[in-house]
Amino acid sequence: MFSFIFRAIHGFFYEIGKYFLLLRLMIARPEKASMYWKETMRQMNDIGVGSLIIVCLIALFIGAVSAIQFAYQLEGTFVPLYYTGYIVRDMTIIELAPTITCLVLAGKVGSNIAAEIGGMRQKEQIDALEIMGVNTAAYLVMPKLIAAVIVIPMLVFLAAIVSIMGGYIAAVPTGMIGHDAYVLGLRSFFDPYNVFMMFVKALVFGFILTSVSSYQGYFVKGGSIELGRASTNAVVLSDVIILLADYFITLLMT
Amino acid sequence: MIRAVDIKKSFGDVEVLKGISTTFDKGKTNLIIGRSGAGKTVFLKILVSLFQPTEGQIFYEDTDITKLNKRQLIEIRKDIGMLFQGSALFDSMTVEENIRFPLDMFTNMTRKEKEDRVNERLEVVNLEGSNKKYPGEISGGMQKRVGIARSIVLNPKFLFCDEPNSGLDPKTSLVIDELIQQITVDNQITTVINTHDMNSVMEIGEKINFLHMGKLAWVGHKSEVLDSDNQLLQEFIFASPFLQRLRDKALGK
Numbered sequence: 001m002f003s004f005i006f007r008a009i010h011g012f013f014y015e016i017g018k019y020f021l022l023l024r025l026m027i028a029r030p031e032k033a034s035m036y037w038k039e040t041m042r043q044m045n046d047i048g049v050g051s052l053i054i055v056c057l058i059a060l061f062i063g064a065v066s067a068i069q070f071a072y073q074l075e076g077t078f079v080p081l082y083y084t085g086y087i088v089r090d091m092t093i094i095e096l097a098p099t100i101t102c103l104v105l106a107g108k109v110g111s112n113i114a115a116e117i118g119g120m121r122q123k124e125q126i127d128a129l130e131i132m133g134v135n136t137a138a139y140l141v142m143p144k145l146i147a148a149v150i151v152i153p154m155l156v157f158l159a160a161i162v163s164i165m166g167g168y169i170a171a172v173p174t175g176m177i178g179h180d181a182y183v184l185g186l187r188s189f190f191d192p193y194n195v196f197m198m199f200v201k202a203l204v205f206g207f208i209l210t211s212v213s214s215y216q217g218y219f220v221k222g223g224s225i226e227l228g229r230a231s232t233n234a235v236v237l238s239d240v241i242i243l244l245a246d247y248f249i250t251l252l253m254t
Numbered sequence: 255m256i257r258a259v260d261i262k263k264s265f266g267d268v269e270v271l272k273g274i275s276t277t278f279d280k281g282k283t284n285l286i287i288g289r290s291g292a293g294k295t296v297f298l299k300i301l302v303s304l305f306q307p308t309e310g311q312i313f314y315e316d317t318d319i320t321k322l323n324k325r326q327l328i329e330i331r332k333d334i335g336m337l338f339q340g341s342a343l344f345d346s347m348t349v350e351e352n353i354r355f356p357l358d359m360f361t362n363m364t365r366k367e368k369e370d371r372v373n374e375r376l377e378v379v380n381l382e383g384s385n386k387k388y389p390g391e392i393s394g395g396m397q398k399r400v401g402i403a404r405s406i407v408l409n410p411k412f413l414f415c416d417e418p419n420s421g422l423d424p425k426t427s428l429v430i431d432e433l434i435q436q437i438t439v440d441n442q443i444t445t446v447i448n449t450h451d452m453n454s455v456m457e458i459g460e461k462i463n464f465l466h467m468g469k470l471a472w473v474g475h476k477s478e479v480l481d482s483d484n485q486l487l488q489e490f491i492f493a494s495p496f497l498q499r500l501r502d503k504a505l506g507k
Contacts, residue, residue, distance in 0.1 A: 124341075125342050125344060130304065134328075134359060
């Protein structure tokens with residue numbers, strides 16, 4: 001029993017150590033800045049443009065459902081109906097846009113990163129880069145991280161706007177709430193600090209999902225089963241760490 | 255020249271290499287041969303510093319690479335070319351982009367200079383006109399040749415080949431062997447080939463290192479194989495009855 005607990009703790013710290021070692025190796029002067037720039041642009045396109053549709057779709061429906069739900073809950077109460085716009089806006093900005101978007105991106109982008117890097121490891125492409133004299137930790141991970149921390153906050157911002165629009169589309173034309181009431185709600189009690197918090201969350205979550213997924217792919221060993229496992233672990237671990245980080249950021253910033 | 259001094263390597267309790275000392279000469283095709291599990295791949299990976307030996311030293315000319323830090327290793331690796339067993343070409347890049355990659359990463363050559371160098375290397379490996387094809391669109395033998403072209407594009411001093419003939423038919427294997435030998439002689443580089451292809455041994459084995467169970471069991475030239483009284487080597491090289499008959503015929507038995 002004790003040996004099992006000891007092994008589990010040892011394994012945990014071993015993995016944490018390896019993760020930070022990868023991050024440390026990543027911080028190095030690029031062999032050729034132009035090659036890193038090119039790779040970063042490619043990643044920004046893959047992560048950003050490649051995720052636009054899914055992020056917008058999810059944000060649209062979350063906004064729509066939230067608006068309908070709150071309009072329904074507030075009906076017949078002393079709380080004015082225009083609060084629907086206010087609640088949808090703040091809920092979206094503070095929580096739903098950064099967290100849900102990044103959980104979705106952990107599934108889409110995270111698994112993709114783990115599979116891409118893990119596949120390169122299995123096909124000896126990482127060894128080939130090492131032999132050429134390329135710092136593989138830097139070349140394979142850094143462009144993804146930089147791309148993610150730039151593009152993911154943009155996606156989250158877009159998700160927030162689409163979500164609020166989704167609330168409007170679902171609640172106003174259906175007559176659940178009037179145009180003026182929804183807009184009044186959106187304009188009421190606005191605190192720009194919440195937007196700042198949204199960007200902090202997006203930045204941190206973007207870093208987590210990219211670095212954790214890269215780590216899972218970079219150290220993959222074995223065949224296709226292990227690669228699949230690494231891809232799944234990338235998503236599950238990213239999700240858990242994002243949720244933990246969400247809790248601590250909220251605790252610290254509110 | 256590359257010199258390995260008393261190389262030992264263990265994975266946990268398993269001792270894979272048990273003290274190998276040998277040299278790999280410049281301008282020659284140096285072979286590492288042995289049965290599966292003899293430690294060939296581990297030895298080759300130690301030679302290129304993908305693995306660290308448990309004990310021992312590897313000298314590239316006078317530099318002991320086992321003592322180098324990551325940064326120094328990256329510098330010395332610019333003098334190394336390596337052909338991997340599965341070619342290790344980047345799937346999302348064309349043949350041309352694959353070969354150009356080291357030039358893009360490490361040189362300040364102009365676009366035209368890079369294009370000329372790539373075409374020149376493609377000519378060396380007889381793949382002119384394949385520039386725009388993707389690795390998935392060409393055969394295994396062609397992929398190996400692209401891998402060779404990429405590994406020599408920066409004019410390396412040391413070339414390593416891991417099972418260059420695996421998965422290839424005998425005729426294509428011969429083409430690859432001749433190509434590697436020609437490149438070695440023309441550019442006077444130190445080439446180390448890890449193989450268990452007997453045709454390669456007898457065709458291009460200028461210095462053969464035979465490993466058996468983690469130890470160096472025999473070293474010699476291809477012309478010495480037939481007359482060697484090393485039982486392990488004879489059993490390995492002439493494993494099939496067909497090859498045994500050929501050997502006996504050659505020796506007039």
